[in-house]
Amino acid sequence: MAPAAETAMAAGPPRPRGNRRAARSSLSDLVFHWATAACAFVVVLVVAGILLELVRHSQLSIERFGLGFLTSNAWNPVIQDFGALSSIYGTVVSTLIAMLLAVPLSLVTALFLVDLAPPRLSHFVGMGLELLAAVPSIIYGMWGLFVFAPFMAKYVQPALYEISGGIRLFEPPMIGIGVLTAGIILALMILPYICAVTRDVFRMTPPMLKESAYGMGATTWEVTRQVTIPYGLRGIVGATFLGLGRAIGETMAVTFVIGNNHKISASLFAAGNTISSTLANEFNEASEEMYRSALVELGLVLFLLTLVFQAAAHLWLRRMTPKGARR
Amino acid sequence: MRKPGIILPLGLLALIAGCGPAPVAITGAGATFPYPLYSRWAHTYEGLSAVQINYQSIGSGGGISKIKNKTVDFGASDAPLTAEELEQAGLVQFPMVVGGVVPVVHVAGVGPGKLRLTPELLAALYLGEIKSWDDERLRAENPDLKLPKQDVAVVRRADGSGTTWMFTSYLSAVSSEWKSKVGADKAVDWPNAARWGGKGNEGVAAYVENIDGSIGYVEYAYALQNNMAHVQLKNRSGKFVEPTIKTFQAAAANADWQHAPGFYLVLVDQPGEASWPITGASFILLHKESTDAQKTSVMLKFFDWCYRHGPADAESRHYVPMPSQVVDLVEASWDRHLRSGGKPIAR
Numbered sequence: 001m002a003p004a005a006e007t008a009m010a011a012g013p014p015r016p017r018g019n020r021r022a023a024r025s026s027l028s029d030l031v032f033h034w035a036t037a038a039c040a041f042v043v044v045l046v047v048a049g050i051l052l053e054l055v056r057h058s059q060l061s062i063e064r065f066g067l068g069f070l071t072s073n074a075w076n077p078v079i080q081d082f083g084a085l086s087s088i089y090g091t092v093v094s095t096l097i098a099m100l101l102a103v104p105l106s107l108v109t110a111l112f113l114v115d116l117a118p119p120r121l122s123h124f125v126g127m128g129l130e131l132l133a134a135v136p137s138i139i140y141g142m143w144g145l146f147v148f149a150p151f152m153a154k155y156v157q158p159a160l161y162e163i164s165g166g167i168r169l170f171e172p173p174m175i176g177i178g179v180l181t182a183g184i185i186l187a188l189m190i191l192p193y194i195c196a197v198t199r200d201v202f203r204m205t206p207p208m209l210k211e212s213a214y215g216m217g218a219t220t221w222e223v224t225r226q227v228t229i230p231y232g233l234r235g236i237v238g239a240t241f242l243g244l245g246r247a248i249g250e251t252m253a254v255t256f257v258i259g260n261n262h263k264i265s266a267s268l269f270a271a272g273n274t275i276s277s278t279l280a281n282e283f284n285e286a287s288e289e290m291y292r293s294a295l296v297e298l299g300l301v302l303f304l305l306t307l308v309f310q311a312a313a314h315l316w317l318r319r320m321t322p323k324g325a326r327r
Numbered sequence: 328m329r330k331p332g333i334i335l336p337l338g339l340l341a342l343i344a345g346c347g348p349a350p351v352a353i354t355g356a357g358a359t360f361p362y363p364l365y366s367r368w369a370h371t372y373e374g375l376s377a378v379q380i381n382y383q384s385i386g387s388g389g390g391i392s393k394i395k396n397k398t399v400d401f402g403a404s405d406a407p408l409t410a411e412e413l414e415q416a417g418l419v420q421f422p423m424v425v426g427g428v429v430p431v432v433h434v435a436g437v438g439p440g441k442l443r444l445t446p447e448l449l450a451a452l453y454l455g456e457i458k459s460w461d462d463e464r465l466r467a468e469n470p471d472l473k474l475p476k477q478d479v480a481v482v483r484r485a486d487g488s489g490t491t492w493m494f495t496s497y498l499s500a501v502s503s504e505w506k507s508k509v510g511a512d513k514a515v516d517w518p519n520a521a522r523w524g525g526k527g528n529e530g531v532a533a534y535v536e537n538i539d540g541s542i543g544y545v546e547y548a549y550a551l552q553n554n555m556a557h558v559q560l561k562n563r564s565g566k567f568v569e570p571t572i573k574t575f576q577a578a579a580a581n582a583d584w585q586h587a588p589g590f591y592l593v594l595v596d597q598p599g600e601a602s603w604p605i606t607g608a609s610f611i612l613l614h615k616e617s618t619d620a621q622k623t624s625v626m627l628k629f630f631d632w633c634y635r636h637g638p639a640d641a642e643s644r645h646y647v648p649m650p651s652q653v654v655d656l657v658e659a660s661w662d663r664h665l666r667s668g669g670k671p672i673a674r
Contacts, residue, residue: 078515175537286514
């Protein structure tokens with residue numbers, strides 16, 4: 001969003017043509033300017049408000065556990081001893097699995113839809129994608145638990161165990177529920193988002209650029225790699241972010257299939273938990289103040305985690321774009 | 328487009344006029360376990376009295392904090408507050424219905440009511456001391472069953488819940504090891520073995536149905552509805568009993584409400600040959616000092632109606648209603664404790 005805003009600011013009000021018109025247009029521009037600025041400010045206000053509230057309500061837990069909250073694996077409501085490590089681990093690992101699966105898959109799909117597929121097919125697949133994006137997360141959760149988990153237990157997990165030669169990452173129990181299953185379900189959920197946005201980004205590559213490349217004798221692969229992808233990089237990162245945001249905070253679907261256990265295990269087949277699944281499970285019944293405060297601090301950790309991811313992506317993007325080519 | 332502008336206010340007026348006396352609305356929140364029954368009672372009662380009762384099943388912990396903050400008119404909890412806690416918060420508490428929690432298994436060749444478990448075995452399974460279904464100790468109690476050589480997968484609730492409170496209270500009562508290592512609460516730090524956490528009774532039921540070799544615990548109605556393989560439990564008198572409304576009733580009949588200050592009573596592991604050992608009451612919480620005597624009076628009339636006319640609905644939904652002598656005790660406690668501006672509340 002930032003580049004668009006910068007250009008708008010730099011362009012400034014249009015040059016006056018006549019005195020009266022100038023006065024009128026500068027007034028309307030002024031109103032427009034401040035109205036949009038006010039709307040944009042609301043976003044900042046909401047984010048700041050969320051941060052403030054999260055910090056305020058997790059005060060009790062911050063004071064008691066300090067930074068140890070982030071590195072402690074404890075979660076014991078009986079003696080009120082809490083730590084976020086297993087939740088952070090589960091959130092990061094399940095999101096990572098989802099991104100590793102969904103990003104390449106949606107890039108390839110989007111390229112196919114834009115550059116290779118016959119228009120009619122592209123249209124139908126595109127509609128399917130948009131429909132998929134509209135499926136509520138609880139449906140993914142139920143489907144994951146009742147249909148996909150038994151499938152994982154019966155076919156996927158034994159196969160992974162066999163192929164990998166029984167490494168610890170794919171150690172039994174092969175029950176079909178767990179961190180890996182949650183990651184795959186998340187991948188399915190974010191795929192349509194990333195794919196739909198990436199497709200639109202690819203479509204915006206100026207045909208002139210592509211035609212020129214083809215005219216110079218480039219193959220489809222070369223055009224894709226050297227024209228379409230570099231041109232749409234910013235958009236692809238944005239789309240990835242949309243997916244990441246949904247994956248990292250997804251609650252219901254994950255709660256159904258991850259197994260909800262506050263332990264870290266080397267095996268991806270084991271039960272784990274994420275920050276949002278813990279919140280969904282435990283907030284209602286957390287009547288003690290310390291318990292509640294620890295849960296709010298988990299929310300704060302999620303907030304900061306997303307911020308870290310976002311900052312990392314911005315840094316990466318800055319390094320990827322050559323200085324002169326920044327748009 | 329103009330017509331609705333006139334018709335709407337007119338219609339509203341007619342609606343208001345048609346209703347007679349303004350309906351009283353009561354809000355309550357808390358335990359999910361008695362929700363199907365409370366909502367049924369509220370619905371029937373609304374038809375009789377034009378009193379609207381909104382009950383939100385947000386969980387026992389939520390019910391307790393909401394009544395403490397006075398954002399609802401009554402709270403409901405499966406885990407009772409102690410007499411001191413009640414005193415501190417200025418609340419009164421009384422039991423409404425009794426229900427049971429039932430261990431269920433999914434093991435090849437084991438049908439409903441076939442597996443016999445002692446308290447020691449149940450605790451050993453949840454502590455991870457019994458790892459396989461063909462364990463010696465299990466076979467010793469079940470000589471007739473052909474138990475497979477299969478790993479035990481222990482399922483429990485992932486969310487905080489009154490059901491977990493009853494279940495862990497039971498395990499703490501029968502196993503000193505459980506009591507010292509884990510304890511009893513609405514959510515606990517589960518032993519490593521109890522690693523599969525389902526959300527809600529339906530989540531636990533789904534996990535148990537999907538995982539071969541699993542054991543879990545659910546409220547009785549869920550085991551029944553889903554036709555799950557419940558177990559027989561050995562009770563305090565050394566008899567193996569099945570979960571039925573009769574064995575819940577037997578456990579509830581033992582309860583000595585008379586000598587329980589603030590009706591604080593944990594009903595697990597009750598004596599009696601026919602008693603189901605994992606039984607518990609669901610409680611209602613009210614503020615001692617009412618700011619709206621009329622509203623409290625309406626509420627008490629509703630609870631009285633539930634006690635006197637609700638038992639048939641309760642039993643058909645597998646809850647045990649309160650026996651009439653307990654109802655008398657409860658209503659006497661209302662007269663003793665509930666006040667509005669220093670005056671007792673009329674019923």
